[in-house]
Amino acid sequence: MYEIRQAGTKGLGVFAKVFIPRGTRIFSERPLLAIRPDQGAGDIYAAFRLLPLEQRTKLLQLSSHITKESSVARWTQVIWWTVKRSVFDVYARIWGNHRGMPARSKHSIKEHIAILNVFRSNCFDIGSSQASIQQAIFPRISRMNHSCVPNAQGNFHDEMGRFNVHATRDIKAGKELTLNYLPEHGAVKATRQSRLLSGYGFLCDCPACDLTLLRGRDGEEKRLQAHRKLSAYAEGLSNGGLGSAEAELQTIEEFMRLFEGEGIAGRELSTMYFEAAKLNMGLGRREEALRCAEKGLEIDRDCLSTDHPLYQHGVATVQELKKSFT
Ligand SMILES: [Zn+2]
Secondary structure, eight states, X not given: OEEEEEOGGGOEEEEESSOBOTTOEEEEEOOSEEEOTTOXXXXXXXXXXXXXXXXXXXXXXXXXOOOHHHHHHHHHHXXXXXXXXXXXXXXXHHTTOTTOOOOOOHHHHHHHHHHHHHHHHHOEEOOOTTOSOSEEEOTTGGGOEEOSSOSEEEEEETTTTEEEEEESSOBOTTOBOEEXXXXXXXXXXXXXXXXXXXXXXXXXXXXXXXXXXXXXXXHHHHHHHHHHHHHHHHHHHHTTOOOOHHHHHHHHHHHHHHHHHHTOOSHHHHHHHHHHHHHHHHTXXXXXXXXXXXXXXXXXXXXXXXXXHHHHHHHHHHHHHHHTTO
């Protein structure tokens, strides 16, 4: 269905070999390396050392974008971890634990930094508070490049222990498969570029970032408009007003129009549809509420698939709304 090959200046990328219809599960992978919410830099390296040689080699082959800022941060993390480990070694010696830990050579510190760079450049934030893992690297999914207007989305399925990537649009053969590395807040180009540069060390040149084209300028204007609406709504709240459901609904609808206009159709959009359903219900517009919830469910079916608990949750919401008609 796909192939991994050179993607110009971006290094390797993943490309559709055939037409991929929206909703197709393109990848379903277990993490190669993962950390839980309570783990940090030291645990990444410890987990890496436990991997079989073949997987360690695979990991080190992934690209790492090193910015000056992140490189300093990595050194600090590694040095701190090394200090912690040395203290542990001293305690181990005092208490007669002869198994101890081997002294850390300069080489292993270098390898540790390389791993942290690879991890931070390729990891995905699993994000959800329920997930047992916080960040992870996946062997093939990590090859997917970024786009601010992606054609695929990855969501973690905690029970399966897998990160599933689905096509959020119909994708023509030969097209590159992309994911959004940033959380989608409808941010303008300057904000996105600065986050990508500091976090991943590159600037994006996707269609939404090309402001020489009408398509890019139009999207940028819609993003500004959505944020103006959000600011006005937030201002209303901070001025002591409770914020009417109508104003909240209009703000959400502005973002929905933005995402749909940009072709962004993942969880960010379905969540908004479900939110709009709730608000419409509160305003007594049952038919509109049901339409919104059904639309949200349709998007979830495509970006999560029917085996995901969040999809099942959406089914229950729609059924609940339908019951209110009887
Ligand atoms: Zn972009």
